Structure formats: C-alpha cells, structure tokens
Amino acid sequence: MATAFADQLRALSDEALGALIQLRPDLVVPVPADVSALAVRAQSRGSVARCLDALDEFTLAVLDAARLSRAEQTALTSFDAVLALIPGGDPEDVRVALGRLRARFLLYGPDDALHVVAAVDEVTSPYPAGLGRPADYLDPQAAALCADRAKLRRTVLAAPQAARAVLDRLAAGPPVGALAAGGKVAEPVQWLIDNHILVPVSEVGRAPRADGELVELPREVGMLLRRDSGPLGELRPHPPAPEGSVRDPKSVDSAGAGQVMDAVRNTEMLLEALSAEPAAVLKTGGLGVRDLKRLSRAVNLDEPSTALLIEVAHAAGLLGETDVTGSGRGVTTSRAGGAADEIFLPTGAYDLWRALSLAQRWEALANSWLAMTRQPGLIGRRDDRDRPINVLAPDAERAGAPQARRETLAVLMALPVGTAPKADDVLELLAWQAPRRARGREQAHRDALAGATQLGLTGLGALTSYGRLLQTGAEPDSHDPLGTGPDGGRMPGASEAVRALDALLPAPVDHVLVQADLSVVVPGPPEPELAAELEVVAELESAGGASVHRVTAASVRRALDVGYAAADLHALFQRRSRTPIPQALTYLIDDAARKHGGLRAGSAGSYLRSDDAALVAEVLADKRLGSLALRLLAPTVLVSPLQLARLLGALRDAGYAPVAEDALGAAVLSRPKVRRAPTRTPVSARLGDQAGPPLLAGPRLAGVVEQIRRGDLATRAARRAPVTVRAANGQSVPGLTSVQAHTQAMAVLQQAVRDKAKVWVGYVDSHGATLSRLVRPVSLSAGYLRAEDERTETLHTFALHRVTAAVLEEE
DSSP states (O other): OHHHHHHHHHTSOHHHHHHHHHHOGGGGSSOOSSHHHHHHHHTSHHHHHHHHHTOOHHHHHHHHHHHHTOOTTTOOBOHHHHHHTSTTOOHHHHHHHHHHHHHTTSEESOTTSBEEOHHHHHHSOSSGGGOOOOHHHHOHHHHHHHHSHHHHHHHHHTSOHHHHHHHHHHHTSOOEEEOOGGGOOOHHHHHHHHTTSSEEEOSTTSOOOTTOSEEEOOHHHHHHHTTTTOTTOSOOSSOOOOOEEEOOHHHHHHHHHHHHHHHHHHHHHHHHHHHHSOEEBOTTSSBOHHHHHHHHHHHTOOHHHHHHHHHHHHHTTSEEEEETTSSOTTSOOBOTTSOBOEEEEEBHHHHHHHTSOHHHHHHHHHHHHHHOOBOGGGTTSBOTTSOBOOBTOGGGBOTTHHHHHHHHHHHHHHSOTTEEEOHHHHHHHHHHHOHHHHTTOHHHHHHHHHHHHHTTSEETTEEOHHHHHHHHSOOSOTTOTTOBOTTSOBOSOOOHHHHHHHHHSOOOBOOBEEOTTSEEEESSOBOHHHHHHHHHHSEEEEOSSSEEEEOOHHHHHHHHHTTOOHHHHHHHHHHHBSSOOOHHHHHHHHHHHHHTTSEEEETTTEEEEOSOHHHHHHHHHOGGGGGGOOEEEETTEEEESSOHHHHHHHHHHTTOOEEEBOTTSOBOOOOOOOOOBOOOOOHHHHHOOOSSSOOOOHHHHHHHHHHHHHHHHHHHHHHTOOHHHHHHTSSOBTTBOHHHHHHHHHHHHHHHHHHTOOEEEEEEOTTSOEEEEEEEEEEEETTEEEEEETTTTEEEEEEGGGEEEEEETTO
C-alpha cells in the first residue's frame, strides 16, 4: 500500500506536486530526500491530523462517507458508493469535496477504486458520522436481526417510549453509552439489550464482550433511525451566510478611529500609573487583583478592558518586570517565602513608543495583540484548581490564541465592506469552515471579537479599512513593530495601515485654549512636545479627542521645581494659547514664583533657612509641623533630624513652597526620577509567523519540487546499480577476495579517469552504511577519488580505502 501511494505521488506532474505542497506545507519541513520519504510523511498521523484540521464540515462529512462505504474485503470505495450515502445531495458538490480530499492525498486512486489513507482512521473518531460499527462485528444475534430489515424495523417500532428515547440519543452520535454503575441496568436499556438492538461492548478498539461496561448501537440500526435526515445527518455543502447590518464604511472607520485613540491613550495612562506606583509581581506570577482594580480606577475602565490593555502592553515590550532596585532581573532581593521582590514597570521601549505618531503606536499594539499567545478573556475566571486567573499570570497562556484571532478576522475580511455580523453567526461560520479546529475555541473567538473592538480594528461591529490593511499590507520592518530604527529615531517608511489610519485621525495640534477658569483645552491630540509640557504645568481633567487640563498652584509649583522660571511659564502660555491669557493665570504664576524658594532646605538630617526671619519664626511656630522636630539654629536657620525629602514633603503639604539647595547654596532643580524596567523584545518580533510552516510559491516552490525529483532520481538510480557493485557492498564478491575486488576497482577507476566515462562506485560511508553512486571521475590521487555527480551537479570526494567496487556504466 505504501508503494502504491508513493507511485501515485511520483506520477503527479510538477504543478500538481507543487499544489500538494502548498495545501500541506508541513510536508516539506524539512524538505524530504525523495518522493518515497514524502509519501511516508504524507501518511503520518501528525501531518494527516493537521490537514484534517483545515477541512470544512461538508468535506469531512464526505470523508466519513468514504470511510463508511469501504468494501470489507478490499477496503476500497468509489464515487458512487459515497454518493449513495448522501441521498438528495448534488453530485457536483460531492465531486468537488472528493476533489479537495484527493488534492490533499487523503484519498487517492480512480473514482471506482478510492483508497483512504490509513492514518485518517487513526486520528479521527472510530465512529464515522457518529455511527457505530457493523452488527456482524459486534454480535452474531444483532447481525441476524439487522440482516432482516423488516424484522429490524418492527423491533424498533415496538420499543417502549423510554427505550426509543435512548435509541434516538445514541443514533444522533456518538453511538456508545455507559451502563449504570453497580451492575444495575436501567429497564429501557435492558429491553434494548435483550432484543439485540444494543450490544454490550468493552472499550473502543477492543473485541466485543457480552459483559462489557458500555453499550453500542450497531451501524445498521443507526442508519435506520436516521432515515429522515440521511445516514450522515443534515449536510451543508455551502457555508452559512452571516446575517448582520450594513454600515457606512466612513462611519465604521470613524468609530474605529475613536476606539484607536481611546486604546492608545488608556494604554499610556496605565503605564504612567505603573511608573508612578509600580505593582508587585505575585509569587505565582502576574499582577494582583488589587492592583488591577487600582489601575482600572486610574483609567476609568472596567477590569476586563484594563486587563486586555495590560496584556497587550506587555506583549508589545512596553511593560516588563524588574527587581525592586530597578537594576533588572539579574539582581534580586528576597521576600518571605523565598520569592524575588519584583515589580512591573514600563520598559525603555515605552519612551520610544510615546515619541511615535498615534497611528504607529496603535500599530505596535495591534500587531502584538495579533501575535501574543495570551487569552485575556480568561482573566478573572477560575482555573482547574479553582484559583482565579490573574493578569500576566502563566494560566492565561494559550498557544492557539493567535490562530483564533486570525480565523475570526479572516471571516470579517471575507464579508463585504461595512458588514457588521452577529457574533453567533461568526462562530457558526467558523465552526463550518474548520469544525475540528473550532471545537473548544468558541470563547477564544468571542474574545477575539471583543479585543478587535476595543483596539479599534473594528468599528460599529464591522472591520475597518485600516484593519484590513493591517493584515494584508507590508510592514516597514517586521522585526521592529515600533517603527523605530536602530538609533531609536523615526523610520521614514510606514505601513499601509498606518497611512490609512493617519488620514482618519485628527491632526496633532501644537496649541491650546486657556479659559478664564484656568482650564486648558487641547482641541485635538497634542504633539509630543506639547504633551510633555502639559504633563508638567497642568493637571489632566478629562481625556478624549479634545482633552481638558487645569492649571493649579500645585502644577505651577511642580513646573518651578523642574526648572521653569516665572518668565518661562508666561512665555509658554503666550506661545501655545490661541486665546488671551486670563489675568488669574498671570497672578497665579507670579504669586507661586514669589513664594517659590522663599525657604531653602538642606541635609543635616536636613536644614531649613530663609532670609526672612519672620517666615522662619512662622514655620517654627506652626503646630502642623511638630513631627519635623525643627530646631532654631539662628534667626534664619532651622534644622530637623529627618531626611530632606520628608522635610520638603511635610512643608509642601502644609502649604509652604520650599526649594532644595546644594552645599553651595544653589537651588537644586530636577524632574522626578523615572524608573524603567529592562527593555523587552515585542512578542510580534519574537514569535514571528505563527501560522505554521511558510507557504511556498513561485521559484522557491519550484526549487523544492525539483529537489525532491532529483533526490528521487538519485535514489532510484542507486537501486539500479550493477549486480557486481551491490554484491561488493554486501559480504563478499563471488570468485574474488576483498583485495582482488579492490585492485580491480582501482583499475576501473583509472580507466574511467582517462576516458572521462561514468562509473558505478560502491563505497562505505563514515557511518558504516554501504552505498552506490553513479559518477564521472575527475581525478585519482593522494588516496582520494574526486568525481562529479551529474544528477545533483555536485563534486564528491571518496577515500579510496572505502571504495568496495567500481563498474563502468556500459557494463
């Protein structure tokens, strides 16, 4: 059988063999040595299972029909036998499905003698189409009953109502049920056993037993009970058409662009919140429930949405783990229980990501979501041990998550532009397209739809234009999804998705509108430089397409602390504001600047000094500052045993505006230290293509086919080596000693070098294997034979002491 299968492959044209490789790319990973090796691989369990996973519901039903209709003696089936099991079916639909199976070599042979690859039975259910085994295999008495069709029908019709319910349940598949525990059999089941409609059996794959723990419905009875729906049940030759509303494509893109802005802004807010207050890594891995709730409140999102953005940021390399010292994973301290004290912090890549355009930032998040092997929808649920699954915990790892997202988005891409299907219709279509693969992935597909909505790949339930381009357009650099060059700068190229999204997003603005109530309106997404300035001088009140900030005494003091002077702040607002500067803002800045630095603090623990003796006396008398244990050294100097940072914090909480100074009395102006985790490689770059073996096409495909053909020719040619060469590779050559055979071989090789003739060479390789090869000798010297193999166009070198025989091709 294996030889016949290889011969079928060998008889294919190069185009047909290339088509098989494209349908089953795993067959050439690595490239097989010859057609025989390809045939062995094509019949292996793993390869057949992967091929079946990609087949649709109707094609699998036709394959079940082929398995059911095989003749008992020859194990062959035919087109007519398959069609007979699909009453009322369109012969053309059946022929197309058989063509798909034959193109993948799950079936092979002519229409009247079709073979089913043996591995199909090994990797699929032992009950094709949910029908049991033939009655003559299960029990002689059941076989006698099923042989008499009229008697079988009467017996089934005479079954009590409860027994008939059992029959209907088993007829729908699977055809096996368990007997009641404790040896007690329910009365309806016992009636069916006594009348030989059900047969007690042992485990599947073993011989039937009269005292088995299971009962099985014979195939003939199941087919009788399915007389209304057909032996294979209800068949759908064509995929179900998802129903849904049709949206205006412009509205879809606009809604999606709004979601993009929210996703990017919320991700940035989450990472900023973690930068200000890092979250601890749990002993079991992941982020705790309390930290998730805190972050959800910080960005005003529900917990599932927050969990998704954290997972995506981690996959994109924007969030990472580091030890509490901030020096990376290499140096850790210990906490109770022996676990390392680690925290979640933004990585160095986060700062580069913030410098990108809004569309490029979204692209990095979307690509990482598509590639990450995490299923955020599982977060908050219970695992097998009834423990909650946390954000970034190992329990949420699912290797099939990327495939589930690709399958879901592929359904949306196949629909007309603007179509917003129902989620249940999408799942139904996925279940038809690949039922083996979709089984158990329903929740993953729902999570994919929810994630696509939150990240803005879909808008109003339909796939956006830039969402389509993200899956089909070329990336500027597949290993650098942040769109940055090696020096961290912006890359000049951008993908089609980024360009399409840029056209939909509002243009970044470089100005603000300052209101009389000291609110600052940003009428669009701010440029990175403006965003950095607003982060220092104002407090964010509301985010969105047009964000609102507010200037407060605390924000002005923060700006003064990092080095702005009053004149700088006045100039900043004059330059950025398109509205007149309100007088209240001018007074606020001048008043804060006048107070700022009126007190000077240093280390003593720490000290406090001022040129204003009355101000020093006021601080010393302030009861709110009793915890500082201030002591008067001079009319203008106070000292405290506390460290400088605590002194400054307490004074500022009490409403004063102190400034730190160095040993020379100069003011120390600095921004708060920003902590970062070590930079991580984004998951989209680390995992690469997760869709399986690469699809070959064009010259690469032709080259693989040619390589297999050459290997096959070489293998077959080696089998045709002369008898004297094959005998020399065995135990001995008849009539010759080993020395005489070797001497004769040297003479033949010398003659072949002179005549430039082809010669069969028998030799022993470095592993002790005996081989034969047809070559054209080039030289014979220094104990080596150098010869050219014209079939593979390679030059071989043979050690003469390993040559066992040589025969000219003409012989």
